[in-house]
Amino acid sequence: MFHTLDKRGIGNINWLLPQSNLHPPGPCTCPTGAVLLKDGLPKDQYEQLVQRRAKEFKQHKARTTSVLSRMLFASPNSPLQYPIQGFKVRPLTSTLIPGLALHAEQRSSYKVSLIVSKGVLTTEVPAEGAQVQGVGETRLIMESSSLVILNKMLAKVSYTSTVYHIHTGDLASFQFENHEAVFPITIKQPQLPVLYDMGTDISSHVTITTKTFLRYTKLKVLLSSIRKFYSNINVIIADDNFEPEKMNGSNIQHYIMPPAQGWFAGRNLAVSQVTTKYFLWVDDDFVFTEKTKIEELVEVMEAIPELDVLGGSVQGNQFYFSLIYEEGEESEGGCLHRKSQGKFQSLPGYPRCYLASGVVNFFLARTDAIQRVGFDPKLQRVAHSEFFMDGMGSLLVATCGHVSVGHQSKKDLNVNPARYNSFRNPGGQDSNFKLQLHFFKNHLKCILYG
Known part of the structure; x- marks a missing residue:
């Protein structure tokens, strides 16, 4: 989180960094069997797609990175004391910098300086015994023959950001003789x-x-099975049928969409209308049983509030997966491996539950967290893992096998099977579109569904 260095120059920290950290990451390695996404792009559009993707990725980095992402190092035996983590200020608001102090052996004079780039520094100037330059500026210099007086001035140093931003950061340089420390300031x-x-x-x-x-x-x-176990719970239905039928019953919100808008568009609509802390996602061909105990999923989510999604099992199938991602070079993109039945570690206090990257279509989720990620409506027919890919790094996901839901027979659809399957299994065109979307939207070079 921090580093110290000598008078080789403020900002010239490369000599302290391990060589592996001096350069951006190299090309990622595609897993064996992975699809190279560029192979599915139209040849006559490839160059323009790459240029547009590069521009979008640059803007993405500007939105998601700051000086707070920079790796900082500390050398030993520094007499400087300063905050190394957790110093947070509000934009355009003066805030005392906690913990600033100098611990040095006796000298005839002590001189320190502080330098920032996105704000100004101030301190209380004593009536005598000290010299101060740069109050209200980006560089503050303090000098005194008394270490006690100097440390009193350091204890009164305040930082005020001068540019409004809802979440950014600054790096403060703290110098004494041949020592320099850099510490982060979070502006939020x-x-x-x-x-x-x-x-x-x-x-x-x-x-x-x-x-x-x-x-x-x-x-x-x-719906009948839900009412058998939960008579009053609210059910939200997103419906994009060609010939809508009214769903009768209490505590049912039935939203009619334009026909065949698709899977993720419907999910977005349904989740957008949820007003409770959690929602339980189920497919329309599931059936509740005596093992569909929503309360047990809520218990886990309430006990571990960091969780965003908690999956169960469907007809005994506890499907889950892990996502292995390498960022790769900016020009090529990253490498992604979806590893079926991949998991991480068990949840504390719940040995039958494991952290994962994605789960089956039966899950309890924190409403506000899912609304922030959303479901990409471009994915109309076959999509599931893609939601968890978009939520990677934002959603903490786990799976529990002790809560399950049943699955109805695939027979007796009461519709023309050929018509239904034409939407359910759209063929290669849909798959190719999905791969092209991963290339641009997720900045990927290759992907493997394992």
């Missing part, structure tokens, strides 16, 4: 909490959400 606008007033029953904790298309018979079985 505080966020208002968004809290959910959870009542005493499960219906005030959770909303059930689903998307239906050409399967009303299945949907009615699902």
Whole structure:
């Protein structure tokens, strides 16, 4: 988080960095069997796509990185004391810098300086015994023959950012003789909490959400099974059927979409209408059983508030996966491996639950977290892992096998099977579009669905 260096120059820190950290990452290694995404791009559009992607990626980095991302190092035996982590200021607001001090052997005079780039520095100047230059500027110099007086001035140093930004940072250089320390200053606008007033029953904790298309018979079985175990819980249905049917019953919100808008568009609609802290996602051909205990999923989420998504099992199938990602070179993009049944470690206190990157289509999720990530409506027919890819690094995901839901028979769709399958299995064109989307949107070079 920090480093010290001698008078070889402020900002010239390369001599302290390990060689492996001096250069951007090299090309990533595509897993064996991975698809090279550029091979599926139209040849006559390739150069323009690459240029547009490079421009978008540059803007993405500008939005997601700052000086706070820089690696800093510390050399031993420094007499400088300073905050190494956790110093946070509000934009355009004066804030005392905690912990500044000098611990030096006796000298005839002590002189220190502080330099920042995105703000100004001030301190209280004593009536006598000290000299101060640069109050209200980016460089503050303090000198005194008394170490006690100097440390009193250091204890009164304040930082004020001069440029408004909701989340950025500055690096402060703290110098004494041949010693220099650099420490981070986080400039962040505080966020208002968004809290959910959870009542005493499960219906005030959770909303059930689903998307239906050409399967009303299945949907009615699902709704009937839900009411068998949860008579009052609210159910939200996103419906993009060609000939909509009204779903009767209490505590049902039925939203009709334009026909065949697709899987992720429906998910977005359903989740956008949730007002409870959590929602339970189910497919329209699932069926609740005595093992579909939503309360047990809520218990885990409440015990581990960092979790965003908690999957269960479907008909005994506890599908989950891990995502292995290398950023790679900027020009080529990254390498992604979706590893089926890949998991990380068990949840503390819940040995049957494991952290993962993605889970099956039966999961409890924190509403506000999922709304921030969203479901890409470009993915209309076959998509699931792509949501978790978009949420990688934002969503903490886990899977538990002890809560399950049933799955209805694939027979008796009550629709023309050929018509349904034409949407459910759209063929190579949809797959090619998905790979092209990964190339541009996710800045990938290759992907392997393992």
